[in-house]
Amino acid sequence: MSTTHAIQTAITDATVVADQASLTYTVRSASQDNSPRGLRQRIKGLAGVSEQHVEALKPLSLVVRTGESVGVIGTNGSGKSTLMKLLTGHLPPTQGAIYATSTPIMLGVNAALVRQISGYDNITLGCLAMGMTRQQVDEKREAVIELSGLDDRALRLPMKAYSSGMASRLQFAIATSMDPEILIIDEALNTGDAQFRDRTAARITELREQAGSVFLVSHSLPTIREMTNRCIWIQKGELVMDGDPAEVTKTYHGYTKRMAQKKYEAGAAYLEEVRSAYVSQTVSWV
Ligand SMILES: Nc1ncnc2c1ncn2[C@@H]1O[C@H](COP(=O)(O)OP(=O)(O)OP(=O)(O)O)[C@@H](O)[C@H]1O
Known part of the structure; x- marks a missing residue:
């Protein structure tokens, strides 16, 4: 943990709570023994399997409340997607716990839509897959089409004929049709x-106004500043800053700028300064 001090955060109005949640991936791979004996064993399929552990997320506590839209930033491999997978329940935390008032709906560029069928059919399937009844799908259809901004011609095409931007529009429209x-x-x-x-x-x-919470993971700092009212910076699996998006993105830019200029030592010292200024939270259940 970055600091020895911590503040207690009450869970009033919380939609999502991470309580000392951490995640370590276990990666199994074939033994790398390249001696003649090792090679023989590998060929015979007798070689052992070695295990590596990747600590993607160190114990992290976070309370997100109704009405908050939280930007999540950090360099590649810092642990952002891993945290999102914990929040949606795709991965169980190695330690600690995640609580949410309802299952968070994840909208990613890879969210499952069927490439071979039309946009119209994807709307039906996608909405049914999210748990809507036929009647609810019919009620929502127009709103989904409108939000997608796709015209009748495009919606008749199979999704494999869509550009990635068109597919994103449709995914977004379907995923948010439930008012998650x-x-x-x-x-x-x-x-x-x-x-x-x-x-x-x-x-x-x-x-946000409908009492929801939104998490937005992005490398685009203007998007974060424009669309969120709170921002967390995760670096090397650790929460290092949490606060106003303008302030957090500015501080983060100070770090990435140093790293891009190959001022690695200065970057590391800067990060350490940010990290030690962050007061970690403990969740208070009273
Ligand atoms: N399935 C996996 N098995 C093993 N290690 C993984 C797995 N997924 C991610 N990792 C590791 O966990 C760490 C965090 O990865 P994660 O995908 O959460 O980063 P990220 O901040 O979302 O990165 P990016 O900005 O590149 O999407 C990285 O070191 C990555 O190599």
């Missing part, structure tokens, strides 16, 4: 054009 209480957007906005970004921003605001 907790929505996670992982980089999905980057492929959209300006008009789609405006629609997305409007929809995020709408969801």
Whole structure:
């Protein structure tokens, strides 16, 4: 943990709580013994399997409340997606616990839509897959089409004929049709054009106002500043800063700028300064 001090955070109005949640991946691979004996054993399929452990997320506590839209930033491999997978329940924490008032809906660029069938059919299937009844799908259909911004011609095409931006529009429209209480957007906005970004921003605001919480994982700092009202910076599996998006993105930029200029020592010292200034939280259940 970055500091020896911590503040207690009450869970009033919380939609998501991470309580000292951590995640270590276990990677199994064939033994790397290249001696003649090792090679013989590998060929015979008798070689042992070695295990490596990747500590992707160190114990982290976080309380997210109703109405918050939280930007999540950090360099490649820092642990952002891993945290999102914990929040959605795709992965169980190695230690600690995650609590949420309802299952967060993850919207990612790889969210499952069927490439071979039309946009119209994907709307039906996608909405059914999220648990809607036929009647609810029919009620929501127009709103989904409108939010997607796709015309009748495009919606008749199989999705394999879509550009990545068109596919993102449809994914976003389907995923948010349920009015999820907790929505996670992982980089999905980057492929959209300006008009789609405006629609997305409007929809995020709408969801926030409907007592929802939104997580937005992005490498685009202007997007984070524009669309969120809180920002967390995760670096090397650790929460190092949490606060106002303008302040957090500015501080983060100070770090990435040093690293891009290959001032690695200065970057590490800067990060350490940020890290030690962060007061970690402990969750208070009273
Ligand atoms: N399935 C996996 N097995 C083993 N290690 C993994 C796995 N997925 C991620 N990792 C490791 O966990 C760490 C965090 O990865 P994660 O995908 O959460 O980073 P990220 O911040 O989302 O990165 P990016 O910005 O590149 O998407 C990295 O060191 C990565 O190599």
